[in-house]
Amino acid sequence: MFRSVAWIALLAGGFAAAAQAAPKKPNVLIILADDLGYADLSVQGCKQFKTPNIDRIFNEGVRFTQGYVANSVCAPSRAGLLTGRMGSSFGFESNLNHDLSSKPGSTVGLPLDQKTIADVLKAVGYENYCIGKWHLGDNQKLFHPLKRGFDAFCGLISGSRSYWALEKHDPIKTLMVDYGYMDEGQVEDFYVTDVLTDKAIHYLETRQKDQPFFMYLSYTAPHGPLEAKDDVLERLDYDFKNPKRKIYAGMVVNMDDNVGRVLNCLDDLGISENTLIVFLSDNGGPTDKNSSSNWPLRGMKGQLFEGGVRVPFGVCWKGTIPPGQVNNEPVISLDLLPTFAAISGADKKTTIETDGLNLMPLLMQRTGSLPGRTFYWRRGEKTQVAIREGKFKYHQNRRKGEEFLWNIEDDIGEKNNLVKEHPELASRMRAQYEKWETTLPPLGVGIGAPAPDEGKKSQKRK
Incomplete structure (x- = not known):
């Protein structure tokens, strides 16, 4: 385990x-x-x-x-x-x-x-x-x-x-x-x-x-x-x-x-x-x-x-x-x-x-670090996603078509977007996130997915 x-x-x-x-x-x-x-x-x-x-x-x-x-x-x-x-x-x-x-x-x-x-x-x-x-x-x-x-x-x-x-x-x-x-x-x-x-x-x-x-x-x-x-x-x-x-x-x-x-x-x-x-x-x-x-x-x-x-x-x-x-x-x-x-x-x-x-x-101070791992977040009918791996964090706002990459250890305020500077890293983290998404079950209605009529309204808003 x-x-x-x-x-x-x-x-x-x-x-x-x-x-x-x-x-x-x-x-x-x-x-x-x-x-x-x-x-x-x-x-x-x-x-x-x-x-x-x-x-x-x-x-x-x-x-x-x-x-x-x-x-x-x-x-x-x-x-x-x-x-x-x-x-x-x-x-x-x-x-x-x-x-x-x-x-x-x-x-x-x-x-x-x-x-x-x-x-x-x-x-x-x-x-x-x-x-x-x-x-x-x-x-x-x-x-x-x-x-x-x-x-x-x-x-x-x-x-x-x-x-x-x-x-x-x-x-x-x-x-x-x-x-x-x-x-x-x-x-x-x-x-x-x-x-x-x-x-x-x-x-x-x-x-x-x-x-x-x-x-x-x-x-x-x-x-x-x-x-x-x-x-x-x-x-x-x-x-x-x-x-x-x-x-x-x-x-x-x-x-x-x-x-x-x-x-x-x-x-x-x-x-x-x-x-x-x-x-x-x-x-x-x-x-x-x-x-x-x-x-x-x-x-x-x-x-x-x-x-x-x-x-x-x-x-x-x-x-x-x-x-x-x-x-x-x-x-x-x-x-x-x-x-x-x-x-x-x-x-x-x-x-x-x-x-x-x-x-x-x-x-207990028996170790200074935890085993390497990746954090994933998603919310808002799948429109906001983020992944944190090591010192880097990738974030995508799918509704607005925006994507960001930051070195969180050096840039706690997320001011310096590194997507253009490190396009390969951004692409790899995006792919890693999308792979993780394929393992997820459907959103539950009322706790992630909208009710059917709300879905239609949401589409109209877009």
Whole structure:
């Protein structure tokens, strides 16, 4: 399953070291931000506001400077993260078409034959909690988190909602607790990010103490609508010229406050040293909508420039992963499932289907690099494609007839198009991408391919 004998040896050494530091199966916590800009943490260089709690995760472990996600929009990125597989491999390349996914009996969502991290860890005794944004299918009979390996759920089925209590019930936006709905109007000082954290802490404090847990804490912040708490806005001392940017900053700072509450809870419970924590965003910031910043990257959410698919990416495991690391090796959200399978022993119990790699040898500094591999991305009814191999990235916008080639290591901002300078390389990478495409299944209707009538409209637009 791993790619070389040398890599297997490194893995074995990494497991042995981890086992000495943490004899019990480690807990796993993913904290996922929504539409966070690449530059919008102080550990990532932000000077306008501070995020000391999120910074802790990066500083107490590894900050990856080239951390990627599976797609540049919410749903397919989450599908990739939770399955460890590129969504293209099972036809999931776009956000859900809610006109289709919300219909009774809809089959639009994360395909049922795809195992999630929760499925993998449940098989080796983990209690699994899903908190926050789901966005992987509206039909609760098929796609509810409790049907996909999780044991408890508090969150919203859809992709976004107001941060304040909803005045009118909405079946995919009102917060659920398992299969029931929260009476949001009865919650004092209701603010979604705070409420989700309250529930996360409740689960941590009331869990079975002798059972390892996996918690997927999927905040909606700082995805729109732009709504921040007044008391947080009053704490911001930067002179924001853009009022939208100030509200966005307030949402990020509030999320940081809540991350701090979770980290402090782990400390108070005495389980920090047996908990691996990952923080990342689902995609790059939509700079035109929420005033996020992806500097120095080009592009934004929805695009396959670096600003769409490169995100803040930090991993820590106190007492096991050496702290203070800054690692420039390209990694991707798909690597999380095989990493968790390795540290939990799940990979010894079953074959793990994944497009990712176990990161433990890298995290433990037993190797300085991962085996060579290629990243592929595709979205937007196959109109945007990209491939990253080594230091080079090839990108094609088929709708506009544009193609690009960059040396990403020297040109992080994707400013110098090398297609004319290196036509042979561009041609080879294009051919390599097209060969990969021949291995993919058809796009799923509503998660990649349009409904038949939408296809006709799309053709007319062209």
